[in-house]
Amino acid sequence: MKINFSISLKLTLLVVFISAIIIFSLTYINIKQQTEFFEDAYYEKASSLTKALDASIQNTIFLNDQQRLQGYIENFSLLNQDIIKLSVNLPEEDELVVFVSTDKNTINTTSGEFNDISYSKGANIYIPHHDENRHTLTMLSPVNLSGNIFGTYEMVLSMDIAYNALDKQMRNLILISAISLFIMIFSFLYMLRKSIVKPIIAFRNASKVIGEGNLNQIIEIKSRDEIGELADAFNNMTVDLKNSRNRIEKYNKTLEKLLSQKDEFIGQLGHDLKNPLTPFIGLLPIITEQEKDPNLKEHLKLLTNNAEYMRDLIFKTLELAKLRSSNIKFDIEKLDLKEEIDKVLTRQQSFFKENKIIVDNLVNDNIIVNADKLRLGELLNNLVSNAVKYTPKENGLVTIDAVNEKDLIIVSVKDNGIGMTKEQLSHVFDEFYRADKSMREGESTGLGLSIAKRIVEKHGGKIWVDSPGKGKGTTFYFSLKNEFGKNK
Amino acid sequence: MVKLGGMHIKKIMIVDDLPEVTYTVKYGLEKLNPDYCVTRVESGEKCLELLNKNELPDLILLDIMMPDMNGWELAKMLKKNIQWRKIPIVFLTATEDETSKITGKLIGDDFVEKPFDVPTLMEKIEQILVKKSK
Numbered sequence: 001m002k003i004n005f006s007i008s009l010k011l012t013l014l015v016v017f018i019s020a021i022i023i024f025s026l027t028y029i030n031i032k033q034q035t036e037f038f039e040d041a042y043y044e045k046a047s048s049l050t051k052a053l054d055a056s057i058q059n060t061i062f063l064n065d066q067q068r069l070q071g072y073i074e075n076f077s078l079l080n081q082d083i084i085k086l087s088v089n090l091p092e093e094d095e096l097v098v099f100v101s102t103d104k105n106t107i108n109t110t111s112g113e114f115n116d117i118s119y120s121k122g123a124n125i126y127i128p129h130h131d132e133n134r135h136t137l138t139m140l141s142p143v144n145l146s147g148n149i150f151g152t153y154e155m156v157l158s159m160d161i162a163y164n165a166l167d168k169q170m171r172n173l174i175l176i177s178a179i180s181l182f183i184m185i186f187s188f189l190y191m192l193r194k195s196i197v198k199p200i201i202a203f204r205n206a207s208k209v210i211g212e213g214n215l216n217q218i219i220e221i222k223s224r225d226e227i228g229e230l231a232d233a234f235n236n237m238t239v240d241l242k243n244s245r246n247r248i249e250k251y252n253k254t255l256e257k258l259l260s261q262k263d264e265f266i267g268q269l270g271h272d273l274k275n276p277l278t279p280f281i282g283l284l285p286i287i288t289e290q291e292k293d294p295n296l297k298e299h300l301k302l303l304t305n306n307a308e309y310m311r312d313l314i315f316k317t318l319e320l321a322k323l324r325s326s327n328i329k330f331d332i333e334k335l336d337l338k339e340e341i342d343k344v345l346t347r348q349q350s351f352f353k354e355n356k357i358i359v360d361n362l363v364n365d366n367i368i369v370n371a372d373k374l375r376l377g378e379l380l381n382n383l384v385s386n387a388v389k390y391t392p393k394e395n396g397l398v399t400i401d402a403v404n405e406k407d408l409i410i411v412s413v414k415d416n417g418i419g420m421t422k423e424q425l426s427h428v429f430d431e432f433y434r435a436d437k438s439m440r441e442g443e444s445t446g447l448g449l450s451i452a453k454r455i456v457e458k459h460g461g462k463i464w465v466d467s468p469g470k471g472k473g474t475t476f477y478f479s480l481k482n483e484f485g486k487n488k
Numbered sequence: 489m490v491k492l493g494g495m496h497i498k499k500i501m502i503v504d505d506l507p508e509v510t511y512t513v514k515y516g517l518e519k520l521n522p523d524y525c526v527t528r529v530e531s532g533e534k535c536l537e538l539l540n541k542n543e544l545p546d547l548i549l550l551d552i553m554m555p556d557m558n559g560w561e562l563a564k565m566l567k568k569n570i571q572w573r574k575i576p577i578v579f580l581t582a583t584e585d586e587t588s589k590i591t592g593k594l595i596g597d598d599f600v601e602k603p604f605d606v607p608t609l610m611e612k613i614e615q616i617l618v619k620k621s622k
Contacts, residue, residue, distance in 0.1 A: 267583075270582075271553075271582040271583055272582075274582035274602040274603050275506050275508070275509060275582055275602060275603075276508060277602075277603040278506075278508060278509050278512050278602050278603040278604065279508045279509075279511065279512040280603070281603035281604065281605050282512040282513070282516050282603065282604060282605055282606045282609070283512050283515060283516055283606065285605055285606075285607070286516055286519055286520060286606055286607075290519075311603055
């Protein structure tokens with residue numbers, strides 16, 4: 001579920017981020033516009049209130065009737081609940097002095113310098129003020145008496161009602177935004193799961209099933225989008241795979257049939273060759289033995305050698321065919337490697353003496369391998385006689401050693417003989433291949449190493465060869481399971 | 489075994505449809521040891537005919553793959569007869585599968601794979617004859 005989690009998380013985070021930016025910037029713009037609208041409305045209100053005030057109190061100012069002026073202002077303030085403070089500032093010896101105010105404490109107004117500006121320029125000045133608790137708008141406007149400016153009005157309006165309403169609206173907006181954001185995230189996750197994550201899981205499961213070899217798996221996604229197209233392509237691919245696998249299986253069966261026909265043919269041929277060879281093998285040695293004429297005896301020896309070579313060829317070809325067939329059974333048992341090697345070497349003692357080659361068994365005691373006794377003997381015999389054949393008679397030395405690696409025993413058969421080139425190394429296990437072309441056919445069938453390879457592979461092991469080059473000797477290695485390794 | 493002038497004549501019967509094999513056996517064995525007297529028989533039917541004439545050999549060399557009656561069938565018939573069942577049988581075969589080797593040793597006394605050299609064959613025959621005479 002790892003991939004599922006990560007795709008959803010990545011996309012969700014992206015969507016949340018973008019939606020939050022959009023929603024909150026929209027809310028911010030909305031509130032900004034509302035604020036501007038409110039302030040405009042209050043400017044309008046302030047200026048119309050001042051005009052009304054101006055019209056009603058001009059006369060009292062002109063007459064300088066302070067008592068009546070006070071009464072007017074107080075009444076005016078009471079009529080408009082938004083007015084926090086209202087005062088009329090009139091000049092007295094180059095200074096503006098508050099003459100009348102709703103707020104008796106405020107003689108020197110906070111907005112003194114703006115009073116001066118408004119007075120000197122004869123224009124309205126608006127000063128909005130916001131703090132944590134209050135939102136106010138202060139307006140300073142000139143007292144205009146038939147074209148002459150006499151002083152200023154200072155009117156402070158509370159914008160609390162509007163701003164409180166705006167705050168409430170803002171809270172609602174944020175709440176609605178958050179809720180819609182959550183709804184968006186959940187619907188997005190739902191859509192994501194339905195249209196992407198679930199198909200991906202379906203693809204993953206189908207791939208697994210197909211990987212296990214069941215090509216009847218079909219992905220059922222009917223959506224008309226890219227995923228649907230992908231599913232169609234995937235299903236087509238599966239059908240194509242199935243068709244080609246069926247074709248390959250058919251070819252395979254034909255091949256297997258041909259192979260078994262070939263093996264049958266080889267078996268039959270070998271069998272048919274054995275009967276006519278019987279007189280040669282049976283009688284030639286006797287005739288040769290009894291022949292007195294040395295010339296004729298030499299010819300007969302040649303015939304005997306060739307007959308024996310033919311017999312070897314037939315036996316080894318049949319052995320190869322047998323090793324290739326699947327129903328050959330090996331009798332696997334625990335064998336002492338050193339002992340088995342010694343048995344093979346004892347049997348070949350005369351052959352080594354004839355070739356004047358020393359064969360050393362350096363394998364430690366108590367190395368146990370899991371192998372078929374007869375086949376292991378055949379394998380060792382093939383490798384050792386091969387090494388002896390390709391080692392010169394002077395100072396010829398063949399050493400057999402083994403090392404334990406995990407659950408494997410790696411056996412090496414090393415000679416100091418003619419060595420091999422890279423080209424020869426790559427063909428040495430091919431059937432009928434002889435590394436030394438000059439070697440007379442009668443001496444080697446070219447099948448011994450192929451048989452060795454088959455035997456090792458049938459034991460579940462590996463065989464390989466290494467040579468530093470021409471004239472520098474050759475080492476054959478093969479691996480077998482030791483007593484702890486399991487055969488198949 | 490028939491005593492003839494102090495010598496033990498060993499009567500061997502070779503049953504094989506291939507004349508080159510019967511010839512090899514006859515020539516080889518008689519050449520190596522003049523005590524041997526080998527009768528060449530080319531089929532199972534002929535073998536039964538001769539045995540019915542009461543010409544019982546000391547040992548029968550029997551090929552397995554023969555037309556009409558094969559070696560297994562003949563061996564089974566021989567083993568059913570009280571008189572004939574004592575005659576040791578050595579199978580000759582060109583097939584080298586495990587089952588024929590095992591069956592060969594079960595029904596017969598030994599098993600020789602073609603192509604064989606005559607001294608080896610004689611060695612096996614001698615061993616069996618010595619064992620039987622005890």
